[in-house]
Amino acid sequence: MVVMAWLSCRGSDAMSVIGLRLRQVLVRQSPMRQGVGRKLVIGIPYLWLALFFLVPFLIVLKISFSNVQLSMPPVEPILVFAANQVVQLRIHLANFSFIFGDSLYVAAFSNSIKVAGISTLLALLLGYPMAYGIARVRGTLRNILFLLVVLPFFTSFLLRVYAWIGLLGRNGPLNALLMQIGVIHEPIQLLQTDFAVYIGMVYSYLPFMILPLYAAIEKQDLTLLEAAADLGCRPVRAFFSVTLPLTKEGIFAGCLLVFIPAVGEYVIPALLGGPDTLMIGRVVWDEFFANRDWPVASALSIILLALLSGLVLLLQRVQAAEKSAS
Amino acid sequence: MTLEVTRQQTDSHSVGSPYVRLDGLTKKFGDFTAVKEVSLDIARGEIFCLLGGSGCGKTTLLRMLAGFEAPTTGSIFIDGVDVTQVPPYERPVNMMFQSYALFPHMTVAQNVAFGLYQDGVSKDEARDRVADILGLVRLGGYEKRKPHQLSGGERQRVALARSLVKRPKLLLLDEPLGALDKKLREHTQFELVNIQNILGVTFIIVTHDQEEAMTLGTRIGVMRAGEILQIGSPTDIYEFPNSRYVADFIGSVNLVEGRLVEDEPGHVRIDCPQFGCTVFVDHGVSAPADSIVSVAIRPEKIQISRECPEGADNVVSGTITGIAYLGDVSRYLVTLATGAVVRVTLPNIFRHETRLTIEDAVWLSWHGSAAVVVTR
Structure with missing residues (x-):
């Protein structure tokens, strides 16, 4: 149950932060109607978040300050009824100091950030041209392209990652293709490498990059590009000096949408990565199930959460500063 | 520099x-x-x-x-x-x-x-x-x-x-x-x-x-x-x-159709049933006699008076059926006996003018050079 809480805390936090950001990008100019309906519409999701995000988060937070003990659940309670009707609050900070003292955890964190960062960059480089293309075509073709972006969601995420095991395997189609065109002469190890992890990450999170980018590019006033051309600016240069700066918000949103879930990703490195692919999601899993050390697992989750929230706040600060400067 | x-x-x-x-x-x-x-x-x-x-x-x-x-x-x-x-x-x-x-x-x-x-x-x-x-x-x-x-x-x-x-x-x-x-x-x-x-x-x-x-x-x-x-x-x-089209698009104009009844190099006469009279135009027109043409008269080129003016090239009578006071000018709608409505614009030169009012019987007149004949 607690692992569910951890997962939901990780997931829904990312989503709510991104929700804010997406709202800025997508529906900035639609003020809602006042009234009871408004309170209801806002109230229900907030109640949902409070029950299934805030409460589990508090449980995880509590466990992170606790100690291992042989019981069920395998943690010491924080509030202890001692003798003389005294209630003791026992907070252990040792979990946190232990994590920062062990190079394994630090390495796992930094590697997760590296993998997520590179995946985000790749998704951006791949997703921007795709979003640009979709936003610039008209009519049926646009709908078809859009459908193709969303289509993978019709299948389970887990199944799609499993499919990549088949595709990247020793006897899989990719190896066969590479041998066919003569790049290699015998099958190479693709699975259980960082390469496979990046493939899985970029593939899985690409739609989250494309959608906000599309929203930003689509609303661009094309007259601005005509104005740039009229002033002597070639199309490629106009893209970098007009289109790109004006779609910055979409780039921010897309990068956050990819980066945040990618940092804590467990399934993709577990299935496609090798034993030496050290990522924080997997470490949490191991602490939780292999070591039965709930407090350290919880503390890791809390640190991850703090790290990501800090990053998002920083980005928002930067953007706000840019806005006020203008 | x-x-x-x-x-x-x-x-x-x-x-x-x-x-x-x-x-x-x-x-x-x-x-x-x-x-x-x-x-x-x-x-x-x-x-x-x-x-x-x-x-x-x-x-x-x-x-x-x-x-x-x-x-x-x-x-x-x-x-x-x-x-x-x-x-x-x-x-x-x-x-x-x-x-x-x-x-x-x-x-x-x-x-x-x-x-x-x-x-x-x-x-x-x-x-x-x-x-x-x-x-x-x-x-x-x-x-x-x-x-x-x-x-x-x-x-x-x-x-x-x-x-x-x-x-x-x-x-x-x-x-x-x-x-x-x-x-x-x-x-x-x-x-x-x-x-x-x-x-x-x-x-x-x-x-x-x-x-x-x-x-x-x-x-x-x-x-x-x-x-x-x-x-x-x-x-x-x-x-x-x-x-x-050009006459109508630029500014305001009274456009009536008519038949070219008298075609001389120096002037023409056009029979306009809508005005109930023939319109005298003091310049030649490059259109064959008897052809149907349009006469365009700008509202500010028409004079308006209570008495029948003497010696005017063109005169018709009618009744004022609409007035729009715009400050610098006033616009009048004058309905002729034939039912046609003519637009006339007059500058408001004097502050205490005895103004024309609705239902007044008036005479409209314009110079031979005021009208333009268009053939398309």
Whole structure:
């Protein structure tokens, strides 16, 4: 149950932060109607978040300050009824100091950030041209392209990652293709490498990059590009000096949408990565199930959460500063 | 200093030969012909106004000049060079967009300097030229503002400065005053003409507003359904329209049909059943006798009086059925015995005039030179 809480805390936090950001990008100019309906519409999701995000988060937070003990659940309670009707609050900070003292955890964190960062960059480089293309075509073709972006969601995420095991395997189609065109002469190890992890990450999170980018590019006033051309600016240069700066918000949103879930990703490195692919999601899993050390697992989750929230706040600060400067 | 350089460049070329030449320009979008066989010569330093209702093809014509649309057939020459196939970023032409199309993420100075940097102008020179042109449009001190911090009129002037700073051979203006309110528009009209005089740039202006075309244009081309119906000075267009459409589109006019009953070289008479009389026109008409023509009489060329005027070329009687007091002038609707309604405009010269009122029986008269006969 607690692992569910951890997962939901990780997931829904990312989503709510991104929700804010997406709202800025997508529906900035639609003020809602006042009234009871408004309170209801806002109230229900907030109640949902409070029950299934805030409460589990508090449980995880509590466990992170606790100690291992042989019981069920395998943690010491924080509030202890001692003798003389005294209630003791026992907070252990040792979990946190232990994590920062062990190079394994630090390495796992930094590697997760590296993998997520590179995946985000790749998704951006791949997703921007795709979003640009979709936003610039008209009519049926646009709908078809859009459908193709969303289509993978019709299948389970887990199944799609499993499919990549088949595709990247020793006897899989990719190896066969590479041998066919003569790049290699015998099958190479693709699975259980960082390469496979990046493939899985970029593939899985690409739609989250494309959608906000599309929203930003689509609303661009094309007259601005005509104005740039009229002033002597070639199309490629106009893209970098007009289109790109004006779609910055979409780039921010897309990068956050990819980066945040990618940092804590467990399934993709577990299935496609090798034993030496050290990522924080997997470490949490191991602490939780292999070591039965709930407090350290919880503390890791809390640190991850703090790290990501800090990053998002920083980005928002930067953007706000840019806005006020203008 | 910069301005003098521009003048010298302008003067060093020969004046007289057409500066912009459109040769049989046609643009089709699928089955729809937006611009049909337009040929046109525009001289250096002219302010040429393309005037027409929405959908008449005037904007398409302008976009072809800028290079945003490729003509289906025909060619465009600017200063003797065929630019038909030249992409917009290589044309010696700048455009002021109807929406202004200012870059929202750049300051006023960056917007204006944008075109200069594309040409590789050095930072120092760009700064000087931006300052010069912003001074000319009276926006000195606005360099650091962003477009969203400006009023409509200020944005319009930034757009103008941005399109002028590269010293284009030809400036295209798409409804330049469309987004401004009436007072600001009148003011800006004169400012535009003034700037054009200083810089000597050739202007082509697209507008649907006839007043704008009249004040700005040295020549006007009236467009309809992709064709130019008439080209001429504002006076030509107003006083001598060549068709019913032009007469009706420019200003207000009384248009009646009639049959040419007397056709002499010096004058004609036209039998107009709607007026219940024959109309005397003191100039010849190039139409065969007995043909059906239209007579156009401007409302301000008709006199109105309570007594029957003597010695007038044309006189009809009627009753006032409508008055609109506009301050400087009053507009009267006079219904004739035949049921036809004639519009008459009179200036309000005296403050305490005994004004005509509704239901008054009046006589309308006009001079033989007042009416224009159009055959199409």
